[in-house]
Amino acid sequence: MGSARLTLASSLRSSFPSVRGTLKADAPLAPLVWFKAGGTAQWLFEPRDIDDLSDFLSGLDPAIPVMALGLGSNLIVRDGGVPGVVVRLGKPFAKVERVDATTLRCGGGASGILVSSTARDAGIAGLEFLRSIPGTVGGFVRMNGGAYGRETCDILIECDVVLRSGERITLPLDALGYTYRHSTLPEGAVVVSALFRGVPGEPVAIQAEMDRIAAAREESQPLRSKTGGSTFKNPAGHKAWALVDEAGCRGLKLGGAQVSEKHTNFLLNLGEATSTDIEALGEEVRRRVREKSGIELEWEIQRVGLLADAADKEKIVGLQK
Numbered sequence: 001m002g003s004a005r006l007t008l009a010s011s012l013r014s015s016f017p018s019v020r021g022t023l024k025a026d027a028p029l030a031p032l033v034w035f036k037a038g039g040t041a042q043w044l045f046e047p048r049d050i051d052d053l054s055d056f057l058s059g060l061d062p063a064i065p066v067m068a069l070g071l072g073s074n075l076i077v078r079d080g081g082v083p084g085v086v087v088r089l090g091k092p093f094a095k096v097e098r099v100d101a102t103t104l105r106c107g108g109g110a111s112g113i114l115v116s117s118t119a120r121d122a123g124i125a126g127l128e129f130l131r132s133i134p135g136t137v138g139g140f141v142r143m144n145g146g147a148y149g150r151e152t153c154d155i156l157i158e159c160d161v162v163l164r165s166g167e168r169i170t171l172p173l174d175a176l177g178y179t180y181r182h183s184t185l186p187e188g189a190v191v192v193s194a195l196f197r198g199v200p201g202e203p204v205a206i207q208a209e210m211d212r213i214a215a216a217r218e219e220s221q222p223l224r225s226k227t228g229g230s231t232f233k234n235p236a237g238h239k240a241w242a243l244v245d246e247a248g249c250r251g252l253k254l255g256g257a258q259v260s261e262k263h264t265n266f267l268l269n270l271g272e273a274t275s276t277d278i279e280a281l282g283e284e285v286r287r288r289v290r291e292k293s294g295i296e297l298e299w300e301i302q303r304v305g306l307l308a309d310a311a312d313k314e315k316i317v318g319l320q321k
Helices: 002-006 010-015 050-059 112-121 128-132 138-141 203-220 240-246 277-291 310-320
Strands: 023-028 040-046 067-068 074-078 084-089 094-098 103-107 156-162 170-174 190-197 257-259 267-269 301-303
Touching: 040 050, 050 156, 050 190, 067 138, 067 190, 094 112, 103 112, 103 170, 112 138, 112 203, 138 190, 170 301, 240 277, 257 277
Parallel strands: 040 084, 067 084, 074 301
Antiparallel strands: 023 040, 094 103, 103 190, 156 170, 156 190, 257 267
């Protein structure tokens, strides 16, 4: 199995740089992601602070891959697990501070709810949409996260990043190459903070907008389920959910996974789904949409790690063709 292939002898720990945070081998990732499915991280690192992260990465063998993990809301961790080091930013990276009348400095581990609430209390409007994105600042910056007509690129001034080499750099907005749900941040880079700017606003009006967004999400999305958020990107001129519905996929099941009947661009773990079930269901939806409309849906959910075995690989690859 993939998780067995990922297991390192504990003696290898001695070859890693020393850390002040926590470093765990073969750490389960399913409890840390919204789908509640998937394998282990070969190593899970939760740094104590930026120095801890920078020192660790600078001393880590460059051949070892590194991946940052936020709240795991838009992510499929494959059942074979994730090789290398998964970096998870905890409480030390979750601070949000007011810089001036319209600007907040937000830690890479801060949630969208915390950022939008802090902005409300400071009388800063324009960040309300972050209330609706179940992720962290690091994920927003990397993926140009957005909702309800706004995107991260609309509010970002700059971000502080620790590169895979351990080098710390500050990147302005125009260096991130933003497109729809995509940036050109280097692989292995970890966003440790971001500077967001809004406009002056009244806290009462800001709260009202946040309430409107929360109510809209509650009405249209399966928020009480094990899900991964929006599964596919909206193709130009189309809505992904409508294409999925037109292809007859509403409620479609595969193993323990199902296309939501409430919002067809959401996949659900009905309880015991494997990540292979979830990804294979997504590929079956893509196949049916392609067959029905000729449109190739692109995944918005990130899929990371290794498939558990050859049978799972054959299943996924077969559906992709």
